[in-house]
Amino acid sequence: MSTPEPPFDLLVRGGLLVVPGGPAGVTVVEGDVAVRDGRIVGVGDLPHRSAGRVLDATDSVVMPGLVNSHMHECLERGIFEDLPFTRWLQEFALPKDRAYEPRHQRAAALLNQLEMIRGGTTTFIDIFRHPDQAAEVAVSSGLRAVISPQVIDRPPGPGETLEANLDFVQRWQDRCPRVRPWFGPHALYSCDEETFAVMSEEAARRGLGMHTHLAESGAETAEIVERTGLRPAAYLDRLIGPGHPVLVAHGVHLDAADIDLVAARRWAVAHCPTSNMKLGNGTAPVPEMIAAGVTVGLGTDSVMTNNDLDMFEEMRLAALVQKLRLGDAEVMPVGQVIGLATTASAAAVGLGGITGSLREGAAADLIVVGLDQPHMWPVQRGELSNVAEHMVYSAHASDVRSTVVAGRILMEDRVVATIDAAEVRDLVARETADLLIKAGILRG
Ligand SMILES: [Zn+2]
Numbered sequence: 001m002s003t004p005e006p007p008f009d010l011l012v013r014g015g016l017l018v019v020p021g022g023p024a025g026v027t028v029v030e031g032d033v034a035v036r037d038g039r040i041v042g043v044g045d046l047p048h049r050s051a052g053r054v055l056d057a058t059d060s061v062v063m064p065g066l067v068n069s070h071m072h073e074c075l076e077r078g079i080f081e082d083l084p085f086t087r088w089l090q091e092f093a094l095p096k097d098r099a100y101e102p103r104h105q106r107a108a109a110l111l112n113q114l115e116m117i118r119g120g121t122t123t124f125i126d127i128f129r130h131p132d133q134a135a136e137v138a139v140s141s142g143l144r145a146v147i148s149p150q151v152i153d154r155p156p157g158p159g160e161t162l163e164a165n166l167d168f169v170q171r172w173q174d175r176c177p178r179v180r181p182w183f184g185p186h187a188l189y190s191c192d193e194e195t196f197a198v199m200s201e202e203a204a205r206r207g208l209g210m211h212t213h214l215a216e217s218g219a220e221t222a223e224i225v226e227r228t229g230l231r232p233a234a235y236l237d238r239l240i241g242p243g244h245p246v247l248v249a250h251g252v253h254l255d256a257a258d259i260d261l262v263a264a265r266r267w268a269v270a271h272c273p274t275s276n277m278k279l280g281n282g283t284a285p286v287p288e289m290i291a292a293g294v295t296v297g298l299g300t301d302s303v304m305t306n307n308d309l310d311m312f313e314e315m316r317l318a319a320l321v322q323k324l325r326l327g328d329a330e331v332m333p334v335g336q337v338i339g340l341a342t343t344a345s346a347a348a349v350g351l352g353g354i355t356g357s358l359r360e361g362a363a364a365d366l367i368v369v370g371l372d373q374p375h376m377w378p379v380q381r382g383e384l385s386n387v388a389e390h391m392v393y394s395a396h397a398s399d400v401r402s403t404v405v406a407g408r409i410l411m412e413d414r415v416v417a418t419i420d421a422a423e424v425r426d427l428v429a430r431e432t433a434d435l436l437i438k439a440g441i442l443r444g
Pocket of ligand 1: 070071072213249301302
């Protein structure tokens with residue numbers, strides 16, 4: 001007598017599965033996703049078996065949770081708008097960052113993680129201050145996170161030191177399998193050479209990655225060239241060694257030789273089209289990077305420069321901005337763009353094969369996206385399926401109905417289970433006012 005198969009922990013039933021991979025970059029099949037012990041154990045037409053929980057995905061898309069490969073969890077949304085980049089950074093962003101206390105960071109993490117769960121982001125990498133607060137909120141929110149504490153040597157900010165990053169890594173390296181520490185030197189223009197060198201050695205020794213900003217603006221690129229005689233990518237290459245993942249945000253001002261270097265070193269790039277447009281920094285050469293073999297993920301950057309954390313919007317803009325830049329409607333097709341926000345972003349944050357896919361053995365990080373609103377109609381099935389197209393060109397964060405990470409339901413039918421939204425709304429109002437007063441920007 002054969003032993004009966006154990007029941008599933010979770011069955012996501014009857015959805016249109018948008019599966020990254022294959023020659024078109026994405027495949028759409030109808031069926032179920034079965035989960036056991038936090039992992040996907042079946043995809044497609046599954047034999048009938050009992051399940052502890054069932055999520056109904058009828059008339060909905062089921063796809064891998066989106067992976068945000070560059071963001072800073074912060075509070076200041078809609079404040080200090082429409083300023084030139086260097087002025088915005090020097091006069092507002094950096095001084096205000098220095099007023100941040102752990103209490104502000106906790107509020108920011110709750111706000112950002114609530115928005116991500118609601119918008120279908122299941123994994124994010126954060127580069128900001130007071131990383132313990134961000135990491136602790138991730139432990140309780142249920143999201144998958146890589147936390148790369150922001151280190152700035154010039155001008156120094158409280159807690160943003162190499163030593164603080166090393167201490168954080170020590171505390172968090174084996175603390176929670178869902179929340180991983182990385183190294184976060186802010187940028188070539190704000191960190192000492194020694195900081196990059198030490199972090200690179202430590203990252204290689206501990207099997208961790210490094211996340212920094214690179215070639216974001218023209219002014220930054222010119223400053224590096226003038227100071228060092230090297231373009232930013234070559235200068236970074238001189239400062240760090242091999243043997244660990246490197247994720248560089250933006251890469252707007254990379255020329256052909258820079259792209260070859262990034263590809264040769266196997267650095268990943270986080271493309272942030274909204275932030276690049278909003279700050280007037282330009283358009284990253286994404287199709288050229290992909291053609292050269294660079295792993296390009298997709299990120300929102302912070303709510304200061306976006307202003308939301310809607311990865312659907314980011315997918316749409318990633319496609320549109322390249323079609324505009326190159327005058328070519330064929331570039332950045334749907335399958336490729338979905339790959340950027342899922343498998344490629346996962347690889348960029350060191351979680352390739354672990355999250356960002358809908359295949360057996362991967363973590364059960366998935367989302368159910370409703371097709372019940374008029375902007376998603378008509379829904380075509382079969383040969384003329386248009387639902388993958390809808391995910392790039394029509395969907396919004398608010399279309400996400402349910403969010404699952406490691407098999408745990410964080411949101412079901414638009415109700416978030418792990419963070420109290422009403423509490424966060426009040427907390428964020430209070431803490432933002434307190435932060436702006438302490439930064440000397442708002443009078444108390
Ligand atoms: Zn950034």
